[in-house]
Amino acid sequence: MNIGVASEKSGLPAKTIRYYEDIGLLHPARTDNGYRDYSTADIHRLRFLQRSRSLGFSVDECRQLLSLYQDRERDSADVKAIAKAKLVEIDRKIAELVGLRGLLHHLVSHCHGDERPDCPIIDELAGQGVAQ
Amino acid sequence: MNIGVASEKSGLPAKTIRYYEDIGLLHPARTDNGYRDYSTADIHRLRFLQRSRSLGFSVDECRQLLSLYQDRERDSADVKAIAKAKLVEIDRKIAELVGLRGLLHHLVSHCHGDERPDCPIIDELAGQGVAQ
DNA sequence: TGTTGCCTTCCATCTACTGGAAGGTCTATT
DNA sequence: AATAGACCTTCCAGTAGATGGAAGGCAACA
Numbered sequence: 001m002n003i004g005v006a007s008e009k010s011g012l013p014a015k016t017i018r019y020y021e022d023i024g025l026l027h028p029a030r031t032d033n034g035y036r037d038y039s040t041a042d043i044h045r046l047r048f049l050q051r052s053r054s055l056g057f058s059v060d061e062c063r064q065l066l067s068l069y070q071d072r073e074r075d076s077a078d079v080k081a082i083a084k085a086k087l088v089e090i091d092r093k094i095a096e097l098v099g100l101r102g103l104l105h106h107l108v109s110h111c112h113g114d115e116r117p118d119c120p121i122i123d124e125l126a127g128q129g130v131a132q
Numbered sequence: 133m134n135i136g137v138a139s140e141k142s143g144l145p146a147k148t149i150r151y152y153e154d155i156g157l158l159h160p161a162r163t164d165n166g167y168r169d170y171s172t173a174d175i176h177r178l179r180f181l182q183r184s185r186s187l188g189f190s191v192d193e194c195r196q197l198l199s200l201y202q203d204r205e206r207d208s209a210d211v212k213a214i215a216k217a218k219l220v221e222i223d224r225k226i227a228e229l230v231g232l233r234g235l236l237h238h239l240v241s242h243c244h245g246d247e248r249p250d251c252p253i254i255d256e257l258a259g260q261g262v263a264q
Numbered sequence: 265t266g267t268t269g270c271c272t273t274c275c276a277t278c279t280a281c282t283g284g285a286a287g288g289t290c291t292a293t294t
Numbered sequence: 295a296a297t298a299g300a301c302c303t304t305c306c307a308g309t310a311g312a313t314g315g316a317a318g319g320c321a322a323c324a
Contacts (some may be wrong), residue, residue, distance in 0.1 A: 016281065017266075018280060033288085035289080035301090036302085052232065055229055056187050056226060058280090066241060068236075083197070083240045087236050093186070094233070097226045099183075099221070104215050136270065147313055150273095168271085190310090190311090
């Protein structure tokens, strides 16, 4: 399947998909005309990259996460250790998002009319202006 | 308080804190000797930035999130709309992290000894190698 | 009064893309 | 067959968001 379709299916721009190939994150086949030809497995890798990048993992961390599924050279205990460390990190991220969610939710439900919310957390954040 | 302390309290490198000032995300006071002097409110802003950046929000989105708490010019309904949109985005991020967590958890709990996991999701991801 | 550590600015470098030019390919229509 | 439009290719330059390092000022203490 062509890069346009891969882009649509993965949610990543074609430019980014080519870039990921450049830095060795995937190696799609080529058709006779020189076009990249993406398999279903490629699409899964791309979707995985899209997800984990958008969630704040660096490209190198994504590389590590991807390698968990396929590095047959690496010792299994080692794979498990990395996966567990990533799990801890993911749990921390989830907790932080939940916190952020609570903060925003508080704002939405306590902000009515032209009044400002009356909340110490928000008051502290409201200390000063921010350039637009 | 000095930038070193602010760095420690916010979890952001001093370099990054100065950069955030450069792009107008905060405006700390200065002491007579020219040193930056961070208030408690500054620390909260920095922690907020650290959190939301690490969760995949762009600097501009962070700017928007910060403005929710302090932009007294903006119409309140508008503020609410932005906050609600961000809530939807945060919920999506949480759902994606939970999905990622499940995938990794599956790997950890099904990967023992030198055997590879036996799972279609993982098999599909394992389609090919990744450059280290 | 050194020396150690933290602070300043400025400029270069890095990561992770993103845009645009110049040109080849595919498909449909005239 | 030719031409248009949408796709694809590579290559090179630019941007966003930091990050590293040099050169030098300030602070605290033996």
